[in-house]
Every structure is written in structure tokens, then in C-alpha cells.
Amino acid sequence: MRGIPILEIESLRTYFYAKSKQAFIRAVDDVNLHINRGETLGLVGESGSGKSITALSIMGLITAEPGVISGKIGFQTDSIETNLLQDLDDYVQLTSSDGRVMEVRKDCTGWQKHVEGIMTKIRGKEISVIFQNPRSSLNPFIPIGKQITEAILLNSRINNRREARERALYWLEQVKIDSPRLRFDSFPYGLSGGMCQRAMVAMALASEPSLLIADEPTTGLDATIQSKIVDLLQQLKSALNVTTMLISHDIEVIKRLSDSAAVMYGGTVMEYGPARDILLVDRESKHPYTEALLASIPSEKHIKEKAYLQAIEGDVLDTINTPDGCRFYARCNRVPEGIREKCQYHEPDLREISPGHCVRCWLYFD
Numbered sequence: 001m002r003g004i005p006i007l008e009i010e011s012l013r014t015y016f017y018a019k020s021k022q023a024f025i026r027a028v029d030d031v032n033l034h035i036n037r038g039e040t041l042g043l044v045g046e047s048g049s050g051k052s053i054t055a056l057s058i059m060g061l062i063t064a065e066p067g068v069i070s071g072k073i074g075f076q077t078d079s080i081e082t083n084l085l086q087d088l089d090d091y092v093q094l095t096s097s098d099g100r101v102m103e104v105r106k107d108c109t110g111w112q113k114h115v116e117g118i119m120t121k122i123r124g125k126e127i128s129v130i131f132q133n134p135r136s137s138l139n140p141f142i143p144i145g146k147q148i149t150e151a152i153l154l155n156s157r158i159n160n161r162r163e164a165r166e167r168a169l170y171w172l173e174q175v176k177i178d179s180p181r182l183r184f185d186s187f188p189y190g191l192s193g194g195m196c197q198r199a200m201v202a203m204a205l206a207s208e209p210s211l212l213i214a215d216e217p218t219t220g221l222d223a224t225i226q227s228k229i230v231d232l233l234q235q236l237k238s239a240l241n242v243t244t245m246l247i248s249h250d251i252e253v254i255k256r257l258s259d260s261a262a263v264m265y266g267g268t269v270m271e272y273g274p275a276r277d278i279l280l281v282d283r284e285s286k287h288p289y290t291e292a293l294l295a296s297i298p299s300e301k302h303i304k305e306k307a308y309l310q311a312i313e314g315d316v317l318d319t320i321n322t323p324d325g326c327r328f329y330a331r332c333n334r335v336p337e338g339i340r341e342k343c344q345y346h347e348p349d350l351r352e353i354s355p356g357h358c359v360r361c362w363l364y365f366d
Contacts, residue, residue, distance in 0.1 A: 005034040005076070006211055006243050007058070012071040014050075014057045017104045018320065024068070024101065026319040027053040029267035031071075032350065035211070035260075040237060040244040042258030042275060044251055044293070048316050049264040051247045055213050058245075059129060060084065060119040064108035068092055077126060077210040084118060124155040128204035132216030134196035138188040144199040145184030148172070148206055155207035171202035175232060194225035201232065205242070215247045226250075233257055251297055255279040260356075263290045266317035266327035269350060273357030287361050288334040323347075326362065334363065 014028040028050040035041045043051040056062055058073055073084040091111035095103035131137040139147060148168040149161065158164050172180035175198040188196055197217060204212060217233065218226040230253055237244065237257060248254050254261055254275065261275040271278055271287040278286065281294050295310040314331035323329065325344045335343050339362045350360045 004037050005074075006037045007033075007035045007245075008072070008074040008076075009033045009054075009058075010072040010074070012054065012057060012069075012073065014053050014062060014067070014069045016065075016067040017101070019066070021320060022100070022102060023320050026267050026322055028057060029319070029322065031264075031267075031269055033262055033269065033272065035243055035245060037243055038241045039259040040246055040257055042254035042261040043245065043247045043264060044249070044254045044261060044279075045264035046293075046312075046316055047249070048319070050267040050319075051264055052215055054264075055129070055215050055245065055247060058084065058213065059123055059127060060115045064106070064112040064115075066104040066106050068094070068104070075122065075126070075211075080122065080126060082118065082122075084122070086118060088114065124151070124209075125207050126209055127211045127213065128207060128209040130197075130200050130204045130212070130214040130217050132219045134193065134200045135188060137200055138196060140188050143185045143187055144191070144196075145169070145172070145186075148199065148203045151203050152206045167206065168202070171206045172199070174205070174236070175199075175202045177202070192225070193221050194228060197221065197225075197229055198232065201229075201236070205236070205240070209242070211243050211245065213245045213247070216249070217246075218248070218250065218253060230256060251279055251293060263287065263293070265289050266322065267319050268327065268360070269358075270328065270360045271358065272350065273354075277354070277357050287328075287359050288332045288363070289328045291334075292331075326360075336363075339363070 010032055012028055012031040015024040015026050017024055031050070031054060033041065043054065045051055057069055062069055069085060070089055071085060075082055075084055088111065091107045091114065093105040094101050138144065145168055148171060149164045152158055152164040152167050153161065158167060169180055169184060172183065177183050177195055177198045183191065183195065214233070218229050221229065234257055236242065246254060246257055258275040260273060261278045262269050263271040263278065271290050278290060279294070292310065292312045296312060298309060312331055317327050325346055326348060329335065329343045342362050348360050348362050348365060350358045351365065352358050353364045
């Protein structure tokens with residue numbers, strides 16, 4: 001957890017207002033994270049836990065429809081130091097009654113213009129994204145080489161098309177795509193899913209960003225291709241030392257590539273710290289949710305003992321009706337009688353229980 005933070009997220013809240021229910025969907029709720037230069041932070045958790053919305057909030061890709069995004073996202077490189085959410089609350093007015101928000105008024109045009117003003121010099125240049133579905137992210141009517149070339153011309157200091165083309169070929173070689181000069185003129189529909197994902201990685205890295213966000217980079221690929229993409233990311237991490245936020249359901253991928261890890265549930269961070277302390281099964285001092293996630297993964301022990309996988313009972317939290325207490329309380333099987341009332345009615349803070357290792361659980365506070 002050492003080094004200089006390139007990204008510091010403080011009290012990030014991204015709420016979407018549901019008019020039919022006159023309530024907020026708390027997609028991301030009080031998230032605090034930081035990523036040091038050269039490190040990889042892994043975000044893991046069930047679907048709906050807020051991982052991708054956190055990434056979209058960083059990139060300024062949350063739509064301007066009624067909703068609220070607040071907090072601070074500090075981004076600092078050698079050339080830029082800014083808050084990516086600076087003054088966004090000036091464009092939103094809330095009308096409340098008895099502590100309940102009844103109406104959201106938002107200057108959507110002004111809000112969107114302000115966001116684009118902040119992100120113009122950052123999105124695609126200083127921060128790049130690898131999206132989880134490469135086929136939907138690539139333009140099906142333009143060869144992949146031309147798409148990478150255009151990205152280089154748009155997001156780097158290179159303004160010569162011939163030089164940009166050579167740079168695109170260089171990055172296709174770096175991501176080890178088969179026959180890069182041949183594939184340069186191939187359309188996405190003529191490539192396999194693995195090749196499309198390699199093209200997306202090349203496009204994201206071509207601008208040499210300060211921060212790379214990889215959102216489920218192995219989703220939708222078969223097991224063999226998934227393994228090759230993970231190998232590629234590991235090789236690029238070693239060679240380029242790029243700072244990365246890696247989002248995945250696959251704990252093995254997070255464990256293999258990440259220096260630090262954050263386990264998210266119900267829109268917030270339940271556990272955060274060095275990946276080796278959080279994601280190794282034999283380590284103690286884990287949040288019950290982290291423990292349950294790890295127990296649900298097939299392992300060599302399960303195969304040898306012919307044991308059943310453990311399921312996490314209950315349903316994923318409805319973030320419209322967030323409980324007063326611990327968000328995982330209704331599904332937790334480790335609640336002792338002595339702190340049951342505290343777990344049910346009082347939400348714990350994210351506290352440090354060992355150097356760099358933070359847990360949001362009453363079990364570790366007394």
C-alpha cells in the first residue's frame with residue numbers, strides 16, 4: 001500500500017433517482033479508495049455491488065438524467081492535479097420532506113457540459129478503459145487498425161497519420177495479436193472474441209495512460225482465451241508498470257494480478273487492503289462476506305474431499321431500501337448474540353485492523 005496515490009476516492013456517492021418509487025437507488029454509497037502509482041487495485045463482488053458504477057463515475061460516463069453524484073475523486077499525475085467531481089453539486093437541487101427526497105431538479109445540459117469540460121483532457125488520454133464486451137465497444141464498420149490509429153491521433157501528441165499507423169502496429173505486436181500487419185485491416189466481425197479483446201487492450205494502452213481501468217476484461221470469453229488474456233495483462237503489468245483498476249467477478253484473476261483489493265457489497269466497500277491478506281483462503285481476519293465469496297469458489301480441496309460448494313444464502317441487497325445496520329446482516333452466518341443488535345441497527349465504519357487492512361464489520365471492533 002506504499003507509494004504516491006494517483007487516484008483518491010473520498011465519500012463517493014452515485015445515486016439514481018427512481019421517480020416511480022420517489023427514492024434513490026444507491027448504486028455507490030460512501031466509497032473510499034486509493035490507487036498508488038504502478039499498483040493494481042482489484043474490485044470484486046457480486047453483480048450490483050457497485051464496481052462498474054464506481055469506474056463509470058471516475059470516467060465521467062454517468063448519464064445526466066436525474067440523480068446525484070457527490071464526494072471527491074482526486075486525480076494526480078506529473079501534469080494534472082484535479083478533482084474529477086469539482087462543482088457538480090451546483091447543478092442539482094433536492095426537495096425534501098420529513099427527511100425523504102421528494103424531487104430532484106437538475107440542469108442536465110449544464111451538468112453534462114461541466115463534466116465534459118473536466119474530462120476532455122483526461123478521458124482516453126490520462127485514463128483509458130477496457131470495457132467488458134469488446135465486440136460492442138469496437139465499431140463493426142471500421143478495421144481495428146484504423147480504430148487504434150484514430151485513437152492515437154486523438155489522444156496522443158502524434159499528429160502524423162503514418163507515424164500513428166506504425167504506433168498502432170507496435171501496440172498490436174505488444175498485445176501479441178496473431179499476424180498484426182494482417183489483422184490491422186480486419187474488421188471486428190472477422191476476429192475472435194480474444195483477438196477483439198487484445199485489440200481493445202492495444203487501443204487503451206496506445207495513448208500511454210496514467211491510469212487503466214479494466215472492467216471485466218475476461219467476461220464472455222471461453223476458459224482458454226480467458227487464461228491467455230490474464231497472461232497478457234500480467235505480462236503488460238510487469239513490462240509497462242501501468243497503474244490499473246481491475247474489476248472482475250473472478251477472484252482468481254484479482255488474486256493473480258492485484259497488489260491491493262477491495263471487496264464491494266451493496267454499493268460500498270466491506271473490506272480493503274493488500275490482496276494477499278484478503279483473498280487467500282487460509283488467512284484469518286476476513287469480513288464474513290469475503291469469507292463467503294472465497295468459500296463459493298471451487299478449489300483443489302473441494303475436489304479431493306468431494307465437498308459441496310457453499311452458497312451465500314439470501315438475495316443481493318436492494319440498494320433502494322438500504323438497512324440502518326450492516327448491509328450484509330440479513331445474509332451473515334457469523335453474527336454472535338452479543339453484537340446482534342449492533343449489527344442490525346448500526347452500520348460499522350471501515351476501520352483498519354492491521355497495517356493497510358480495513359474491514360467494515362463489528363466483529364473486529366470490540
